[in-house]
Structures are given as C-alpha cells and as structure tokens.
Amino acid sequence: MSPAPVYAPDHLTLALPKGRILEEAVSLLSRAGLPLSLPEKSRALRHEFPGVTLLELRNQDVPVYVDLGVADLGIVGKDVLIESGRAVFEPIDLRFAGCRLSLIREVGATAPINRVGTKYPRAARAYLNAQGIPAEIVKLSGNIELAALTGLAEAVIDLVQTGSTLRANNLEEVDVLFHSSARLIVNRAALKLRRERLRPLIERLRELVAVEQAVD
Numbered sequence: 489m490s491p492a493p494v495y496a497p498d499h500l501t502l503a504l505p506k507g508r509i510l511e512e513a514v515s516l517l518s519r520a521g522l523p524l525s526l527p528e529k530s531r532a533l534r535h536e537f538p539g540v541t542l543l544e545l546r547n548q549d550v551p552v553y554v555d556l557g558v559a560d561l562g563i564v565g566k567d568v569l570i571e572s573g574r575a576v577f578e579p580i581d582l583r584f585a586g587c588r589l590s591l592i593r594e595v596g597a598t599a600p601i602n603r604v605g606t607k608y609p610r611a612a613r614a615y616l617n618a619q620g621i622p623a624e625i626v627k628l629s630g631n632i633e634l635a636a637l638t639g640l641a642e643a644v645i646d647l648v649q650t651g652s653t654l655r656a657n658n659l660e661e662v663d664v665l666f667h668s669s670a671r672l673i674v675n676r677a678a679l680k681l682r683r684e685r686l687r688p689l690i691e692r693l694r695e696l697v698a699v700e701q702a703v704d
C-alpha cells in the first residue's frame with residue numbers, strides 16, 4: 489500500500505510568521521489540540537507534525553498563502569491583514585500581540601507633512617486621504633521611526649505598544665489609525681473541504697480565548 493498523501497482531507501497546512509507572533513501562536517494552537525511544538529532553530533522552513541504541516545513565513549506572506557489556499561489557516565496581526573487587502577475568513581480575535589498603528593512625529597513638530605515614512609503604505613494612503621493630507625508616502629522596511637528623526641519624512645506611521653520607542657527617541661503619537669491584535673485566518677474553501685478538522689479547532693480556540701480573557 490502506498491503511504492497516505494500529505495495533503496489528505498484531514499491534513500492541515502498552517503501558516504505562521506516567524507518573529508514575535510510565532511511562540512504564542514504555537515502555544516495557543518497546541519492548547520487547542522494541534523500536535524505542534526516550536527520548531528528548532530534551523531534553516532528548515534517547513535515542519536511536519538502528525539496531521540499538520542507548519543510553514544514558517546514572513547508576516548506579510550501569511551495572508552497570501554491562506555488566501556491562495558496553499559495554507560488552510562494561519563495567524564497574523566490585524567495590521568498586516570488590513571495592509572494585505574486579502575479577503576480571508578477571520579473568525580477569531582486571538583487577543584495577543586496587541587498594538588496600534590499610529591501617526592508619529594517629533595515632539596512639538598508643526599511643519600506641514602510632505603512625506604510620511606511607513607511599512608504600511610496602503611493603510612497610510614487611506615488615512616492621509618481621509619485627513620486631506622496630500623503627502624508622499626515613502627515605503628520603508630524597519631526602524632521606521634528613524635525617518636522622522638533624520639528628516640527623511642515629517643511624520644511616520646508605525647506600530648506603538650508600550651510607547652518606549654517613542655520616549656527613547658523624542659517622538660509623540662499624534663493620532664491612532666487603528667488597534668491591532670493577532671487574528672486567526674482561514675481559507676474559505678478549506679473551511680468546507682476540511683471542516684471536520686477546522687470547525688472543532690475554531691471552536692476550541694474560541695473557548696480558549698474566552699476563558700483566558702475572563703482570567704485577565
């Protein structure tokens with residue numbers, strides 16, 4: 489008899505971002521019953537567990553893999569999900585990795601905003617249009633706050649959590665675009681094709697998040 493195909497109807501392919509979300513995501517999904525553990529540090533990008541394949545991706549790629557059906561489900565920040573523009577099913581706010589996307593300037597800055605540095609050009613464009621600010625958006629990849637400190641831009645749009653990055657760099661939050669937290673996302677076709685595994689998993693995750701919220 490030939491071995492069972494990896495992509496059998498009861499097999500799940502899971503997309504998780506490396507970085508700060510990975511550990512909590514693996515922990516939550518394990519508590520919900522998936523047989524996962526944190527992958528060992530290595531160059532391996534795909535990890536096999538009984539009945540589950542884990543794909544380790546960049547944050548921005550998680551909605552793409554789920555929307556195009558290569559992954560059945562994933563976990564990603566709402567910020568990245570909004571920026572992706574992908575219309576994936578988003579059944580649960582997992583309530584970790586909480587932060588907000590904000591307009592940030594040097595303390596006391598009053599000059600007109602001509603350029604805005606950000607990793608979130610789509611969200612930035614929508615916000616600036618709504619505010620009637622005709623600024624150029626400069627897409628950056630990391631340490632976004634440096635753009636406001638160096639004069640590359642008069643403002644940046646970036647994530648704030650504790651505010652310690654702002655305080656350490658003489659910056660202030662001028663406005664909040666939206667609040668973000670980690671979300672479970674699911675491919676719509678997989679929800680039907682793999683419903684026997686996905687429906688109970690979604691229900692267990694919903695219960696876990698509700699219980700943990702009640703304890704907080």
Ligand SMILES: Nc1ncnc2c1ncn2[C@@H]1O[C@H](COP(=O)(O)OP(=O)(O)OP(=O)(O)O)[C@@H](O)[C@H]1O
Nearest residue numbers: 507508509546547565566567568585586587647649
């Ligand atoms: N300081 C923070 N506190 C809490 N949550 C955060 C913070 N910064 C980012 N996040 C959330 O965690 C997600 C992942 O952040 P992480 O820092 O791992 O990504 P990154 O390394 O900036 O991403 P990439 O390099 O893949 O673009 C973000 O999309 C956001 O939802």
Ligand SMILES: O=P(O)(O)OC[C@H]1O[C@H](OP(=O)(O)OP(=O)(O)O)[C@H](O)[C@@H]1O
Nearest residue numbers: 630631632646647648649650651652653
């Ligand atoms: O309000 P705080 O608690 O200081 O958190 C906010 C900082 O955290 C994130 O950066 P990260 O550490 O992920 O580095 P990055 O800029 O390279 O993404 C974000 O881009 C802010 O810089």
